Amino acid sequence: MPAENIFILGIESSCDDTAASVIHQGRILSNEVASQKIHESYGGVVPELASRAHQQNIVPVVHQALKKAGISKSQLSAIAFTRGPGLMGSLLVGTSFAKSLAYGLDIPLIDVDHMQAHILAHFIEDAGSKKPPFPFLALTISGGHTQIVRVDDNFKMTVIGETIDDAVGEAFDKSGKLLGLGYPAGPEMDKRAQLGNPKAYKFTKPKVDGLNFSFSGLKTAILYFVQRETKVDPDFVKNNLNDICASIQYTIVGILIDKLKLASKQTGIKHIAIGGGVSANSGIREALKQGEVKFGWTTYIPKFEFTTDNAAMIAIVGYLKYLEGHFSKQDITASARLKF
Known part of the structure; x- marks a missing residue:
């Protein structure tokens, strides 16, 4: 098929x-997402409910993506899908659908690592920023992952630092x-951190060797802090919420930037890219921009829509793999703990 x-x-x-996207020559024609509001009342994602919702949403979302792209399914060159990591039940829905559609259309199937x-x-x-040159460092931060990755090529990536316990997104949510x-x-x-004083309260940064991260101790420190202060003043959190949020965010951002500084120093790489849902955080984005002045970095920050989970990022990897002929077999299975 012509390029x-x-x-x-x-x-x-x-x-x-549940998301679907159509990409043509690296350009997005559609990028559709069906979010699941049901989890809000539970204070977190319920895996069984998530997989059921995916089953309901996947056909209409794919239909809408094709419709918005202005093409029929017969024009598709390949189907790319998230193999992992993630929730097993959710991954199985997407994997099974992708395999079936690719088989029915007799076109290549391409598995993609979410990270x-x-x-x-x-x-x-149209990701919204210039493309980083190889090699570059990628800080991937989400509710389930915190990693510093050395990227030497599209498919030559090495994790040089990662969390040893909780992910940064979990630290934000649980705090x-x-x-x-x-x-x-x-x-x-x-939002509240932008209205508060980031130095109102001091939280100790965890001491972790090398380029790895730890956030469990920080969460415990915040818990004890809240318990101690509310014992003295039951309205402490309500009256100081913006300052508390600002101080927590300032600490977390500082942890991330400290490790990036060390990674840049050790590798000699000054091109820094971010990805993952937590990279939408304004404090992190601002700290990276400041890093350009302070540390001589060149930073790469994508549009918000490409930081949270989306199908356009799956489609672009599918496109890059398609160009190199990296296809999957029909017996491939989802992997909840997939690592590259």
Whole structure:
């Protein structure tokens, strides 16, 4: 098939968003997402409910993606899908659908690593930022992952630092829950942090060797802090919420930037890219921009729509793999703990 006629359908179903996207020559023709509001009342994603919702949403979402792209399924060149990591039940829905559709259309099937996709989202033609040159460092931060990855090529990536316990997104959400914020708490904490004093309260940064991260101790420190202060003043959180959020965010951002500084120093790489849902955080984005002045970095920050889970990032990886002929067999299975 001529290169100008390559249409890739990407399917993302790793957690609680059902998403489908059509990409043509690296450019997005559609990028549709069906979010699941039901989890808000539970304070977190319920795996069984998520997989059931994916089953309901996947056909209409794919239909809408094709319709918005202005093509029929017969024009598709390949189907790319998230193989993992993620919730097993959710992954199985997307994997099974992608395999069936590819088989029915007799076109290639392409499996995609969700975390690699967050990194390669920078190579979507309209991702909103310049494309990072190889090699570069990628900070991938989400509710389930915190990693620093050395990227030497599209498919040559090495994790050089990662969390040894909780992910940064979990730290934001659980800290926010302690403060009475709804789920997900991260975005609300970010909004309130912009109104507060980031140095109002000091939280000790965890000491972890090398480039790895730890957030469990910080969460415990925040818990004890809230318990101690509310014992003295029951209205402490309500009266100081913006300052508390700002101080927590300042600490977390500081942890991330400290490790990036060390990674840049050790590797000599000054091109820094971010990806994953938590990279939408304004504090992190601002700290990276400041890093350009302070540390001589060149930073790459994608549009918000490409930081959270989306199918465009799956489709772009599918496109890049298609060009190299990296296809999957029909007996491939989902992997909840997939690592690259």
